[in-house]
Amino acid sequence: MALYDRIQSDLVQARRSRDELGLSTLSLLKSELVKASKETGAGELNDELVQRVARREVKKREEAIEVYRRAGREESAAREEAEMAVLRGYLPAAMSTDAVEAEVQAVIDELKPEGPKAFGAVMKAATARLAGRAEGSQIAAAARKLLGS
Numbered sequence: 001m002a003l004y005d006r007i008q009s010d011l012v013q014a015r016r017s018r019d020e021l022g023l024s025t026l027s028l029l030k031s032e033l034v035k036a037s038k039e040t041g042a043g044e045l046n047d048e049l050v051q052r053v054a055r056r057e058v059k060k061r062e063e064a065i066e067v068y069r070r071a072g073r074e075e076s077a078a079r080e081e082a083e084m085a086v087l088r089g090y091l092p093a094a095m096s097t098d099a100v101e102a103e104v105q106a107v108i109d110e111l112k113p114e115g116p117k118a119f120g121a122v123m124k125a126a127t128a129r130l131a132g133r134a135e136g137s138q139i140a141a142a143a144r145k146l147l148g149s
Contacts, residue, residue: 003050003090004033021079025086029057054090061087095134097142103130104142118147 007026014022036053037045061084068077095103107126113119122143130139 002045003047004045007033007050007090021082022086025083029054029087029090032057051091054087058084058087058091092133095130095138097138100130100134100138101142101146103134104139104146108143108146113147119143122147 007030011023011026011030013019014026032053033045033050036049061080065077065080065084068074068080104122104126107122107129111121111125113121123140126139126143127136
C-alpha cells in the first residue's frame with residue numbers, strides 16, 4: 001500500500017476512533033503533502049514525497065520540543081513528542097551509526113578523495129546514496145570521523 005493511501009486510511013480510522021491527536025497530526029500531514037505536490041509540480045503523491053514531507057514535519061517537532069522545554073512548557077513538549085511519534089510511523093527505520101559509517105566508508109573507498117575538498121565530495125556522494133535512509137547530520141558525523149577532519 002502506498003504511503004499516501006495509508007495516511008488516508010489512518011485518517012479515517014482516527015476519525016472513527018475519535019483520536020484527536022492522530023486526526024490533527026494526519027490532517028496537517030495530508031495538507032502539507034497536497035501543498036508540496038502542487039509546489040513541485042509533480043502532481044503525484046509518491047512515497048518519496050511523503051517521506052520527505054514527514055521528515056520535514058518531524059524536524060519541526062524536534063525544534064519545537066527543544067523550544068518548549070527551554071520555556072518550561074512540558075505539556076506542549078509532550079504533545080509535540082506524541083505528534084512526532086505519529087509522523088515517524090510513515091518514515092523508514094533509521095539506520096544505525098555503524099551502518100551509516102559502513103556506507104560512508106564504501107563511498108570513500110570508491111572516490112579515494114584527497115585534499116580540502118574531500119569532505120564535500122564524500123558528502124555529496126554519500127547523501128545521494130543514503131537519501132531517505134539517514135539524516136545529513138548523521139552522514140556528516142560519519143564522514144568527519146572517517147576522513148579525520
